Amino acid sequence: MNILSLLNSAPMYAICGGIIAFVAVVCAVFMVRAYRAGLAMGIDRVKLKRAITSSATFSLLPSVGILLGVIALSGSLGTPWPWLRLSVIGALHYETQVAQAAAEQVGMSSLSAAEMTPSGFATIALLMSVCIMWGMVLSIFFNKRYLGKLGGGRKGSGGTGFGDTAMTAMFIGLVSAYIGSYIGGFVSGGGLFSFSGSFMPLIVVVVSGLVMAGFIYLAEKKKLAWVESFSIAGSMLIGMAAAVVVKLFM
Amino acid sequence: MNNNYFESYNKRTHVIGRISSAIVLVMLVGAPFLIGKVLGAMPDIGAAGKAFLSVGLVWTVSSVVEFLVYTPMLGAGGGYLAFITGNLINMKIPCAVNARDIVGAKTGTPENEIVSTLSIATSSLVTIIVLALGVALLVPLQPVLQSPTLQPAFENVVPALFGAMAYKYFRGNMKIAAAPLIVMSILFILVPSLTGSTSFMIIPAGALAIGIAYKFYKKAGA
Known part of the structure; x- marks a missing residue:
């Protein structure tokens, strides 16, 4: 065997x-x-x-x-x-x-x-x-204590305070790091400032971003709130389809 | 909202979360030994130790950072589940943040705890079902999934995800997003090898964004 x-x-x-x-x-x-x-x-x-x-x-x-x-x-x-x-x-x-x-x-x-x-x-x-496995180990021992401390801090300031903004900012940082890596990959991926790296991720980012703009327009201006649930999946699908189309014509 | 009810729910969540995490941990670390028994050869602990020193320490540091950064975002139930089921950056975190925004829940509130747990549990179950179906149908599905025509689509799942998320989060927060986006782009342009460490670059990018957000928060409060 x-x-x-x-x-x-x-x-x-x-x-x-x-x-x-x-x-x-x-x-x-x-x-x-x-x-x-x-x-x-x-x-x-x-x-x-x-x-x-x-x-x-x-x-x-x-x-x-x-x-x-x-x-x-x-x-x-x-x-x-x-x-x-x-x-x-x-x-x-x-x-x-x-x-x-x-x-x-x-x-x-x-x-x-x-x-x-x-x-x-x-x-x-x-x-x-x-x-x-360390994330799981830390969760077992410290999740309760860690969240308890954060919760305790909030009680004093009343409401969610800066916490909510901080989480959004952290997420913006996460997305910025990835988009920055796609820009860097295109500009210097094939040699410093050679502009010969892969541009496909950037095209996909732009297309899925534009489709998301369309979904948000439908949800906010046309009051079609239900489309929000499918906005990410729909934007991703069209962004990924754009990669297939671009590759076909390259 | 009933605070006593939420407190007792949360208390029980920690008990269930700790017990289930411990059981999964034992199962995952025990599985290679059980498999070794099936295959008739046990793991080489010395080689595993050396490999751990070469790559494991980096992932250990990354796990600590992920725990510190993402646990407050996910709350108790979502946190336990996310660290059991994995795929945090490319799926669970954006998924929970998206659900939270659609529902309009605020970080640190009981509503956020419930929505985040629902979101991570649903996401994990969808992945488990898709993977189970995929594995069951591996032979008939393989030609479709591995067709050269569709490869560019599957190679760009993460850019497609972050493109959509970028529009959603940048549009109302350009003042916060501009600096991290510019700084990260310049860094990746000047040091292209950093692309292999993008998940670590999230930390300085996130710190910068939080710092700027704090400045605006203070200014608005002044």
């Missing part, structure tokens, strides 16, 4: 599928509790439903992107392990990098099924788990 057959065997699916199923149950429990608590606290049912609908449509396209990550890793790590990693705790940009570093440490020249051994795989799997 070759290594990929072992990595795609029924016990592997059972182990990884079992963990994913447990996490799905945890998500369902949190969801039902939050929904019930929202109703009990007098939050409008429509608002709660909009939070669910907008989050579901929002997550659809990035999830397909994550599925591509599973497919990309399945050639070297089999399907069940990348399926687990990217369904639970993992992140698309993280998994390949850590798997590659672990592969080098177990003596492989690259992350590939041709060089994979059972021990090598188990080591890579362990490292992938250990490197990214």
Whole structure:
């Protein structure tokens, strides 16, 4: 039996599928509790439903992107392990990098099924788990205390104060870093100020931004509030389609 | 709103969050050993330790920063769930922020706690379902998903996400957004290798944006 057959065997699916199923149950429990608590606290049912609908449509396209990550890793790590990693705790940009570093440490020249051994795989799997578990560890020990301290600080100032603005600003910083990286990639990606790097991400940013402007116009000026729930997914879809069209004509 | 009810809900959320996080943690760290048993070869702890020193420490620092920055955004329930289910920057954080804005909830309020938990739970379940369906249909889906024509679309999921989010958040906050956007662009132009560390550049960009926002906040209050 070759290594990929072992990595795609029924016990592997059972182990990884079992963990994913447990996490799905945890998500369902949190969801039902939050929904019930929202109703009990007098939050409008429509608002709660909009939070669910907008989050579901929002997550659809990035999830397909994550599925591509599973497919990309399945050639070297089999399907069940990348399926687990990217369904639970993992992140698309993280998994390949850590798997590659672990592969080098177990003596492989690259992350590939041709060089994979059972021990090598188990080591890579362990490292992938250990490197990214700290957020969960910190949550277990400090989430309550940390939020308690922040909450205590707010009580004195009354209301949400600067907190809300700070969160929006942090998010603006996050988006700025990514857009800055696309601009930098285009201007200097192929050599300092060569303007020969990839411009595709910039085109996609502009198109999805313009489509979002259209959605906001519909929601605010035409009073079509329901389109808001689909605005991100719709903008992304058209932005991604623009990449396909541009590539066809290049 | 009933404050006592919310407090008891929150208390229970921490209990459930801690227990479920601990169980998932044990499962995830235990899985490689269980798999080792199935494959007939255990993990090489020495090699894993060396690899941890080379890449793991960076991710550990990143995890601490993510915890400090994102926990207040997500609240208790959303925080536990997000750190269990991952994909924070490319999905969970924008998803929760979007839901919060659509509903009009303010950070730190009970409404934000509920909406954020609903949002992260829904998002995680959608990913789990899409991935489970995708894995079940891997053979028939592979030609479509890996078709060269569609590759540019899937290579640009993140720019598509941030393009849409940028318009939404920049339009009313250009005074806050201009400086981080310009500074980040100049940095990435002058040091192109930074593109490999974009997730770390979020920290100075976020700090700069928060600093500017604070200046305007103070000015408005004065």
